[in-house]
Amino acid sequence: MSYETLNKISEKYLLLIDSYISDILKGEPELLYKAAMHLIKAGGKRLRPMITLASSKALGGATSEAKAVYYASAVEILHNxxxxxxxxxxxxxxxxxxxxxxxVYGINWALLAGDLMFSYAFLTPYLAIKSGANEKEVSRAVEVIAEGSKKIAEGQGYDILFEKTWDVDEKDYLKMIYLKTGALIEASSKLGGIASNSNDEIIELLGEYGRFTGLAFQIKDDILGVFGDPEKTGKPVYNDLRRGKKTILVLYATSRKKEWKEFFMKLFTGNQSDEEIKEAADIIKESGSLKYAEELAKNYYNNALEKLNSIETLGIIKDEESFKALKELAEFSINRDK
Amino acid sequence: MSYETLNKISEKYLLLIDSYISDILKGEPELLYKAAMHLIKAGGKRLRPMITLASSKALGGATSEAKAVYYASAVEILHNxxxxxxxxxxxxxxxxxxxxxxxVYGINWALLAGDLMFSYAFLTPYLAIKSGANEKEVSRAVEVIAEGSKKIAEGQGYDILFEKTWDVDEKDYLKMIYLKTGALIEASSKLGGIASNSNDEIIELLGEYGRFTGLAFQIKDDILGVFGDPEKTGKPVYNDLRRGKKTILVLYATSRKKEWKEFFMKLFTGNQSDEEIKEAADIIKESGSLKYAEELAKNYYNNALEKLNSIETLGIIKDEESFKALKELAEFSINRDK
Incomplete structure (x- = not known):
């Protein structure tokens, strides 16, 4: 599969989202707003707003795009x-x-800039009213965003807790990555359903598409966290191993052999040498962990596609190109290198 | 004026708010939710939820209370x-x-607990739907809360900036305290108007009552920050002077006499001795700064009462006791010792 459709629409959507967010996240004090725009300006994949825009257009056609762009902006601001x-x-x-x-700005300004962005994630959906959204629709959109933001905090909580314990299994990991990553991607696709005035069944199916895509995306992220090219990911090499993250790669390997578990337990307690980190990466391959994680991501990707197929069967697609982009976005989630 | 009515309703409202928030702010991971409840459990004046509840009951009678308690809880969670x-x-x-x-929990958990509370400030208003609020009403309530939360971040930004510069005058100070404190108290009274299905004119008047009460409250807070009894305020003695806060007390004194300005400029650059801090407090009295700040707070209090009088003239008060409590809440804002 190529990303032909995705490439085509993403060019347009990237510009759209960036220009909307730049227009929205404006104010004083200047330093605070500069700090708030710092990371957003650095780009990013914009996966979440793409999903919102593509799903809204797929189900609602061009007319829902004008509203969806605000929900998409809100989701991207929340993510950042x-x-x-x-x-x-x-x-x-x-x-x-x-x-x-x-x-760049110090912890206080980063903390406060985050809080400001958080506020804007809830203010931004209201701008959709100017584009024809009614208050009931905006209310639903904001609730979906609030639900997502709560889950992100809970997921980050588990992520921090898991760094300090080995009492973590695959189920715990999947719950954590759902909360931390899956929930907001689920919210993104639901928002597309809301913007397109889809019924509850469709919104639910879209949400499941987003949830599965999000799980696949995060597993791929964890793979890139060990095997990704820092030049492409923008993050330091072996970042997750240095930080002692209990990703599926580590959990699977340590569940396979006692000596691997002992190795990782020791590795994650102290300052790791470059050789030890490399050895860890080797174990992850040797144990079959990498393969297992790739399969798991692939399964979620297939689940995501199934949900899209269920929607397709209903014969309600208004824009084939956007619907195809949703499929490609799911595939991108597991096949990307950054 | 005594706080007879206020004391009567606050006894009931304190219990109500505390039990609602305890019920709402529940979940996992446990440590995160414990950190989120830490400060809330320690009590506090609950000024904001009281204003929401009293204004909703004053204008809407008992029936609006069931909805207002969720908006009141949201505002208190956001404040915390x-x-x-x-x-x-x-x-x-x-x-x-x-x-x-x-x-107690370390910076990371405090940061994350704050983010979780922030999410709940936006989730909580939706619970009012079970108590008869329609989605349009909740949508307006959430927008008011989002607007307030944005202003809090901007106000905190100015507050931090002002610590590092002497290019601050009374106008800057008033803008800052409006954003940092006044805006959320304004939101609290507006939410009472929304819960009572009041028209836009009433909501606006209630908002202005809240804004003036908030300004008076913050000026009094700044006075207590220098002259308050630590046993009562729960904060360290001379807290604001040690921190170099450019409150109205400092701004007025330094605008009166060159030597006082020089004294404070020196004081705020280094580690202050206890004698210097005491001398600063003396200058604030001697310069007429304390008196000036008290007058300013009194003026805002009077403005707040005027707004209540404007509402009274319309002959739409449904609950006299709650309306009286609003007056007493404004008075409490400038006469409190904690």
Whole structure:
């Protein structure tokens, strides 16, 4: 599969989203708004707003796009807020190839810029009223965003907790990545359903498409966290291993052999040498962990496609190109290198 | 004026708000929710939810109370979120007489607990739907809360900026305290108007009552920040002077005499001795600053009462006791000792 359709629409959507967010996230004090725009300006995949826009157009045609762009902007602002705060918590120096907000502006301004972005994630959907959304629709959109934001915080909580314990299994991991990543991608596709005035069944199916895509996306993210090219990911090499993250790669390997578990338990307690980190990466391959994770991501990708197929069977697609883009977005989630 | 009516209703409302928030702010991971409840459990004046509840009952009678309690809870959760993050930024060790959230749980958990509370401030109003609110009403309530939360972040931004510059005058100060404190109290009274299905004119008047009450409240807060009894305020003695806050007390004094300006400019650059801090407090009295600030707060209090009088003239008060409580809440804002 190629990304022909995705490439075509993403060119347009990237410009659209960026220009809307730049127009929305404006105000004073200047320094605060500059800090809030720092990470957003550095680009990013814009997966979430793409999903909102493509799903709204797929189900609602061009007319729903004018409203959906505000929900899409809100979701992207919320996503960036969570990255800014996560980077403070994880003490990460780089993201998207540039220094993180707290590295440039200090922790206080990064914290506050995050809070400001958080507020805008809830203010932005109201702008859709000017584009024909009624208050009931906006109310539903905001609730979906609020639900997503709560789950992000809970997921980040589990993520931090898991760094300090080995009492974590695959089920715990999947719950955590659903909360931390899947929930907001689920919200993104639901928002497309809301903007297109789809019925509850469709919104639910879209949500499941988003949830499965999000799970696949995060597993791929965890794979890139160990095997990704730093030049492409914009993050330091072996980032997750240095940080002691209990990703599926580590959990699977440590569940296979006692000596691998002992190796990782030791690795995650102290300062790791470059050789040890490389050995860890080798174990992940040797144990079949990498393959297992890739299969798992693939399964979620297939589940996501199934949900799209269920929608297709209903014969309500208004824009084939956007619907195809949704399929390609799911595929991109597991086949990307950044 | 005594607080007879206020004391009567606050007894009931304090229990109501506390039990609602405890019921709402529940979930997992446990540690995250414990951190989120830490400051809320320590009590507080609950000024904002009281204003929401009293204004809703004053204008809408008992029937609007069931909805208003959710908006009131949302506002109190949002207020507590901002305190948790402010305490991180200001590196404050104590609030409400107990160690701050980041002192007990560490900065990461305090940051994340704040984010979780922020999410709940937007989720909570939706619970009012079960109590008869329609989606349009909830949508308006959430928008008012989002607008307030944006202003809090902007206000905190100015507050931090003002610590580093002397290019601040009374107008800047008033703008800052409106954003940081006034806006959420304005939102609280507006929410009472929304819950009571009041028309836009009434909601606007209620908002202005809240705004003036909020300004008076913050000026009094700044007075207590220098002259308050730590046993009562729960904050360290001379807290604001040690931190170099450009409150109205400092701005007025430094605008009166060159030597006072020089004194404060020197005071705020280095580690202050206890004698210097005491001398600063003396200058604030001697310069007429304390008196000026008290007058200013009194004026805002009078403006707040005027707005209530304008509402009274319309002959639409449904509950006299709650209406009286609003007057007493404004008076409490300038006459409190904690």
């Amino acid at each position: 807020f969570s990255l800014v705060h996560d980077d403070i918590m994880d003490n990460d120096d780089f993201r998207r190839g540039i220094p993180t907000v707290h590295k | 979120f901002s305190l948790v993050h402010d305490d991180i930024m200001d590196n404050d060790d104590f609030r409400r007489g107990i160690p701050t959230v980041h002192k």
